[in-house]
Structures are given as structure tokens and as C-alpha cells.
Amino acid sequence: MPKSTLIGDLADLVLLAPPNADQPIDYVLLDRDHREDVADLYLASYPPHVGAADLNDALAEMDSTYAGDFGTLIPEASLLALRGGRAAGSIQVVHRSPWDADLDCPFIIELFVHPAARDHGLGRSLLTRAAVACQRLGETQIALRTSDEGGTSPAAFHLYQLAGMRPYRKSVQSSGSDGSTVGRGADRAGIPSSADPLITIERRRDPRATEEILRALPDWFGIEDAILGYVEDARSKTSYLAIDDGRTVGVALLESHFPQSVELHLIAVHPNYRRQGIGKQLLAQIEDDLREQSVSLFQVKTVGASFDHAGYAETRAFYRSRGFLALEEMNGISWDGPTVIMVKPLRS
Numbered sequence: 001m002p003k004s005t006l007i008g009d010l011a012d013l014v015l016l017a018p019p020n021a022d023q024p025i026d027y028v029l030l031d032r033d034h035r036e037d038v039a040d041l042y043l044a045s046y047p048p049h050v051g052a053a054d055l056n057d058a059l060a061e062m063d064s065t066y067a068g069d070f071g072t073l074i075p076e077a078s079l080l081a082l083r084g085g086r087a088a089g090s091i092q093v094v095h096r097s098p099w100d101a102d103l104d105c106p107f108i109i110e111l112f113v114h115p116a117a118r119d120h121g122l123g124r125s126l127l128t129r130a131a132v133a134c135q136r137l138g139e140t141q142i143a144l145r146t147s148d149e150g151g152t153s154p155a156a157f158h159l160y161q162l163a164g165m166r167p168y169r170k171s172v173q174s175s176g177s178d179g180s181t182v183g184r185g186a187d188r189a190g191i192p193s194s195a196d197p198l199i200t201i202e203r204r205r206d207p208r209a210t211e212e213i214l215r216a217l218p219d220w221f222g223i224e225d226a227i228l229g230y231v232e233d234a235r236s237k238t239s240y241l242a243i244d245d246g247r248t249v250g251v252a253l254l255e256s257h258f259p260q261s262v263e264l265h266l267i268a269v270h271p272n273y274r275r276q277g278i279g280k281q282l283l284a285q286i287e288d289d290l291r292e293q294s295v296s297l298f299q300v301k302t303v304g305a306s307f308d309h310a311g312y313a314e315t316r317a318f319y320r321s322r323g324f325l326a327l328e329e330m331n332g333i334s335w336d337g338p339t340v341i342m343v344k345p346l347r348s
């Protein structure tokens with residue numbers, strides 16, 4: 001059965017909490033005492049060719065899970081959801097993947113919801129609760145395996161996509177979350193999309209390169225005074241650079257308003273390097289650092305959707321993909337037209 005491994009950032013999964021998460025559901029830690037209830041639930045949740053053929057088969061599967069045949073369960077992140085006292089859904093998370101030796105994060109071996117309990121946000125709730133539990137253990141990512149032959153429902157694929165989970169491929173060069181070297185197009189697990197040169201993220205200033213990058217993006221930065229203002233800012237504000245073989249190809253500037261909240265004042269990636277994961281790498285490094293400083297809100301202001309501009313629509317798509325949520329659109333801040341304020345909670 002074709003399978004692929006997905007990986008996601010726990011911070012993004014935590015944001016998925018459904019609005020109706022407080023429906024009358026009890027979430028309890030998975031326990032051997034639930035063996036028969038969970039086996040029943042497992043049997044009902046998957047088609048026979050995917051899950052168990054009968055109850056004995058389902059019980060054997062659960063016994064293997066408890067015995068650690070698929071990895072050691074993380075008790076805090078392995079849950080059973082009870083609706084009206086009856087088993088309605090379960091998530092089972094192990095410390096490390098039993099299948100991907102170089103994957104260094106918790107791994108969801110099962111997530112299933114009874115057909116009668118679907119479409120109420122239960123899968124989302126189980127996922128976010130497990131994500132919070134893993135975060136509390138100091139983890140930053142989580143992974144799982146999907147199968148496209150009935151083992152993963154369209155709803156589950158949708159959920160993983162919403163959570164920003166992406167394909168995991170074995171790394172050639174390791175992660176850059178500490179500012180070290182990462183493969184271009186790589187995500188934080190070190191997943192290069194090509195054999196391209198390596199990008200490093202560095203915390204230092206380069207006003208000259210900042211100006212060069214802004215001038216190469218006239219659709220976004222076409223006003224001379226604004227460019228000069230940013231170049232001036234690049235001399236004084238906290239600055240992160242994306243470096244390719246000694247050349248600055250991306251820049252991000254920060255402005256701190258309060259100890260708990262920081263604004264992304266500027267982000268720009270040279271047009272030859274856009275859409276290769278560099279903006280994502282810059283933000284990942286910045287967010288790691290902000291979390292370490294106990295900053296809890298990250299905001300960015302950009303051109304609002306009510307102003308028709310294809311480039312800024314892409315910019316908003318980028319921010320949304322990184323977990324920023326639109327808070328409010330206002331006229332007359334930073335320029336005459338609409339500005340949208342987007343925010344992202346940062347949890348440590």
C-alpha cells in the first residue's frame with residue numbers, strides 16, 4: 001500500500017484547536033483497561049481491508065500497540081475520547097517512528113474516530129491535545145504516515161494539510177533551527193527539495209544587500225522613500241539574513257513593541273530565490289529565538305485583501321501558511337490603502 005510520511009511543527013498543530021472543542025467529550029489517557037473499547041473502536045473506524053478483520057484481530061493489534069511493537073507510547077499524548085461514556089476516537093503517539101530511523105520527533109501511529117462521531121472536530125481535538133502534550137515534553141515537531149488506499153480518509157488528509165504538515169524525506173544535511181546550515185528548500189527537519197547549494201540563516205545586518213533585494217522586488221517595494229527607510233532600519237533593527245554561498249539572498253527585520261510581542265517589520269527574499277523555502281527558514285529561526293525569549297505574540301502588517309494586488313495576495317498566502325491569522329484590516333496605517341494586521345501566537 002503506498003504510504004508517505006508527513007511531518008509538521010507542533011506550534012502549527014496547536015493552533016488547529018476547533019471552536020467546538022468543548023463539546024461534551026471526555027479525553028482520558030489511553031490505558032490497558034481500555035483494551036476492548038479501543039479494539040471495538042478500531043474495528044468500527046477502518047474498512048476491513050485496512051484495519052482489523054474481526055474483533056480478535058483488533059484486540060491483537062491493540063495488544064501489539066501496548067506491548068510497544070510500534071514504538072514506546074507517549075502516555076500523555078495517547079488519548080481516548082469518550083462521548084456519553086462510549087469510546088469515540090483515539091490518538092496513539094510513540095516517542096520515535098518505528099519506520100523512519102532518522103526521524104527525530106514523536107510519531108502518531110494511529111488516529112481514528114468512530115464513523116458516528118465524525119464531522120464534530122474530534123480528530124482535530126485529539127491531534128491538538130496530543131500536540132500540546134508533546135510540546136510540554138519539549139518536542140517541536142511530530143510526524144505520521146498516511147496511506148492513499150483507504151487508510152487515511154480525505155478528512156484526515158485535509159486536517160494534516162490545515163496543520164501545515166508536509167512530506168518528509170530523508171535528510172542529506174541536518175536542520176537549521178539553531179541557525180546552522182540547512183538545505184535550500186529544506187524544512188526544519190532538514191528536508192532538501194533539491195541538491196541545491198546550502199542556505200544558512202544568520203543573525204546579523206547587511207543594509208547594502210537589503211537595498212539590493214528590495215530594489216529587485218519593485219512590485220512590493222516601489223516607493224523610493226520606503227526603500228530608503230527600510231535600508232536605514234537594516235542598520236539598527238534586529239536583522240536575520242539568509243545566506244547562499246556568502247551572498248545575502250533574504251532578509252528579515254524585527255521590531256519589539258513590548259516584551260511579549262514582536263513585529264516582523266520586513267521580510268524579503270530575492271526574486272531568484274523565492275518559493276524555495278527561504279522565507280519559511282527565516283521565520284522558523286526567528287520564531288525559535290522569540291520563543292526562547294518568552295515572546296508570545298508575533299505580528300506582521302501587510303497590504304489588505306480589499307486592495308487588489310496579485311503580489312500581496314501571495315504575501316498573505318505565505319503568512320497564512322506559516323500560521324499567521326488575519327486580525328483586523330484598517331485604512332491609513334503605513335500607507336493610504338488597507339493594511340491587514342496578522343498575528344501568530346508563539347508557544348514555548
Ligand SMILES: CC(C)(COP(=O)(O)OP(=O)(O)OC[C@H]1O[C@@H](n2cnc3c(N)ncnc32)[C@H](O)[C@@H]1OP(=O)(O)O)[C@@H](O)C(=O)NCCC(=O)NCCS
Nearest residue numbers: 267268269274275276277278279280302314315317318321
Ligand atoms: C513573502 C516571501 C518573503 C516568502 O518567502 P519565500 O522564500 O518565497 O517563501 P517560502 O518558499 O518559504 O514559502 C513557504 C510557504 O509559503 C506559501 N507561499 C509562499 N509563496 C507563495 C505564493 N507565491 N503563493 C502561495 N503560497 C505561497 C507556501 O505555502 C510555501 O510553502 P510551499 O512552497 O511548500 O508550498 C517572499 O516570497 C518575498 O520576498 N515576497 C516579496 C516581498 C514580500 O511580500 N514581503 C513581505 C511584505 S509585507
